[in-house]
Amino acid sequence: MMISGTTSGPELLVELDRAAPEPLHRQLANGLRDAIRTGRLAPATRLPSTRVLAADLGVSRRLVVEAYSQLTAEGFLLSRHGSGTRVATVDTASAPERDAGEAMRHFDIDFAPGSPDLGSFPRHAWLRALRQGLAEIESHAFGYVAPQGLLTARVAVADYLRRTRGVLADPQHIVLCSGATQAIALLASLLPTQAVAMEDPGFWLHRMVLQHNGIEPIPVPVDDDGLDVAALADSGATTVLATPAHQSPTGVVLSAARRTALVQWARAGHVVIEDDYDAEYRYDRAPVGALQGIAPDRVVYVGSVSKTLAPGLRIGWMVLPANLVGPVALSKGLADTGSSVMDQIAFAKLLTTGRYDRHLRQMRRRYLLRRNALLRALARYLPEATVLGAAAGVHLTVRFPDGFPIGELVDRAARMRVRVEPLAPCYAESGSAPPGLMLGYANLTESQIVTGVCALARAAG
Ligand SMILES: Cc1ncc(COP(=O)(O)O)c(C=O)c1O
Numbered sequence: 392m393m394i395s396g397t398t399s400g401p402e403l404l405v406e407l408d409r410a411a412p413e414p415l416h417r418q419l420a421n422g423l424r425d426a427i428r429t430g431r432l433a434p435a436t437r438l439p440s441t442r443v444l445a446a447d448l449g450v451s452r453r454l455v456v457e458a459y460s461q462l463t464a465e466g467f468l469l470s471r472h473g474s475g476t477r478v479a480t481v482d483t484a485s486a487p488e489r490d491a492g493e494a495m496r497h498f499d500i501d502f503a504p505g506s507p508d509l510g511s512f513p514r515h516a517w518l519r520a521l522r523q524g525l526a527e528i529e530s531h532a533f534g535y536v537a538p539q540g541l542l543t544a545r546v547a548v549a550d551y552l553r554r555t556r557g558v559l560a561d562p563q564h565i566v567l568c569s570g571a572t573q574a575i576a577l578l579a580s581l582l583p584t585q586a587v588a589m590e591d592p593g594f595w596l597h598r599m600v601l602q603h604n605g606i607e608p609i610p611v612p613v614d615d616d617g618l619d620v621a622a623l624a625d626s627g628a629t630t631v632l633a634t635p636a637h638q639s640p641t642g643v644v645l646s647a648a649r650r651t652a653l654v655q656w657a658r659a660g661h662v663v664i665e666d667d668y669d670a671e672y673r674y675d676r677a678p679v680g681a682l683q684g685i686a687p688d689r690v691v692y693v694g695s696v697s698k699t700l701a702p703g704l705r706i707g708w709m710v711l712p713a714n715l716v717g718p719v720a721l722s723k724g725l726a727d728t729g730s731s732v733m734d735q736i737a738f739a740k741l742l743t744t745g746r747y748d749r750h751l752r753q754m755r756r757r758y759l760l761r762r763n764a765l766l767r768a769l770a771r772y773l774p775e776a777t778v779l780g781a782a783a784g785v786h787l788t789v790r791f792p793d794g795f796p797i798g799e800l801v802d803r804a805a806r807m808r809v810r811v812e813p814l815a816p817c818y819a820e821s822g823s824a825p826p827g828l829m830l831g832y833a834n835l836t837e838s839q840i841v842t843g844v845c846a847l848a849r850a851a852g
Contacts, residue, residue: 576726
C-alpha cells in the first residue's frame with residue numbers, strides 16, 4: 392500500500408494499494424470521489440495538475456488523466472482550459488452536520504438572551520488596536536507568559552474596572568481568562584464541593600459548570616430585592632455565586648439593605664463570587680457599584696467582554712482576594728497556560744485609547760432604543776405579560792399568568808422562526824418555575840423586535 396500527500400495543490404491523502412486487484416486509476420478515482428462526497432475536498436478546490444499528482448503518487452501521468460476524466464464525466468470535477476481542474480459543486484452524501492451555532496442562525500428573529508449586537512463588533516477599532524499594540528509589544532510577550540495574563544492588559548483592565556465599577560483592582564490580583572464561564576470553572580475546581588450556594592433562579596450554564604466540577608449548588612431564593620441573604624445565611628454555604636447588579640435571569644437589583652447584609656455575611660468568613668456580567672448597561676436606574684469595592688478581601692469579581700464586544704472573543708477576568716491569586720493562577724496555567732496574548736494586546740489597546748468606552752456609549756444608546764421598542768411592543772401586543780428587569784442589561788424577563796402553557800408558546804414561536812428561551816432551565820427545580828421567558832433584545836433591530844413580539848402574541852393566542 393502506498394499513501395501519499397500531494398506536494399502541490401490541496402493537502403490530500405490518497406491511498407493506492409498496488410497489491411489490490413482493482414486497477415490503480417479506479418482506486419484513484421474512487422479515493423477522489425469519496426473525498427468530494429464527504430466534503431474533504433470542498434467545491435471549487437483546485438486539484439494538483441496531472442503531472443504533479445502523478446509524480447507525487449509515483450504513477451504514470453496517463454493514469455491520473457484517466458481518473459480525472461472519469462470524474463469530470465461524472466460531474467465531480469470541472470476541467471477548464473487555463474484554470475486547471477477544480478472540484479464541482481455536488482450534493483455531499485454525508486455533509487458535516489450543522490453545528491448548534493449554524494442551527495441558531497435559522498431563526499429569523501432570535502430573542503435568546505446574552506448576545507450583544509454582533510453586527511456592531513468594532514472590527515476597525517479592533518484591528519487598529521491590534522496593529523498598534525503589536526507594534527509596541529516586546530517579543531517576549533509571544534512566549535509562555537504568566538498564566539495570569541500580560542501585565543499591560545491587567546493594568547488596563549484594572550484601570551477600567553476602577554473607573555467604571557468602583558472595583559478595587561490591583562493588577563497583581565487579576566487573572567485574565569476565557570470569559571466568565573472559565574472563571575467559574577477555575578474557581579469551582581478550588582471550592583469545597585458541599586458548601587457552594589447559587590441564586591435560584593440563576594444562570595443555568597453556571598449551575599452546569601459547578602455540577603461538572605462535582606458541586607451541587609445549594610439553591611437560594613431570589614425575590615424582588617434580589618438574593619435572599621437570610622436564606623443564604625441559613626443554608627450553611629460558605630461561598631455564593633451571585634449577580635447583584637442585574638440578577639440573572641430576573642433582572643432585579645440587589646437592594647441596598649440586602650447588599651449590606653451580603654457584605655456582612657461575606658465578612659463573617661465567607662466568599663461571594665460576584666458575576667458582573669452586564670453591568671455596563673443601565674438605562675433608567677441609578678448606578679450601583681460592584682460589591683467587590685466594599686469588601687475586596689471577601690469578593691471574587693468576575694466580568695467579561697461577552698456583552699460589550701462579542702462572546703466569541705472569550706475574554707474575561709477575575710479580581711481576586713490576595714489568598715486566591717496563587718491557586719487560581721495555577722489552575723489557569725494548568726487549564727491552558729494562559730489566554731491568547733494577541734487578544735490581550737488588542738483589548739488592552741482598545742481600553743487605553745478610549746475606544747472601548749466610545750463603543751460602549753454608542754451601544755448603550757442603541758440598546759436603549761431597542762429595549763424601548765420591546766417594552767412598547769410588549770405593552771401593545773402581549774399585555775397579559777408582566778415585564779421584569781428592564782432597567783439594565785441586554786435582556787428582560789416576562790412572566791405570564793400561572794398555568795400559562797409556556798412550552799407551547801415556545802414551540803409555536805419556533806415554528807414561526809422566532810426563538811425565545813423559557814425561564815424554567817434557570818430554576819434548580821425546573822418544574823417549579825413560573826411561566827415566563829427571557830427576551831434578549833440587543834442583537835435585534837427595532838423592526839425585528841416588533842415583528843417578533845407580534846409573532847409571540849399570535850403564538851400565545
Ligand atoms: C449570568 C451570566 N454571566 C456571565 C455570562 C457571560 O459568560 P462568558 O463571559 O463566559 O461569555 C453570561 C452570558 O450570557 C450570563 O448570562
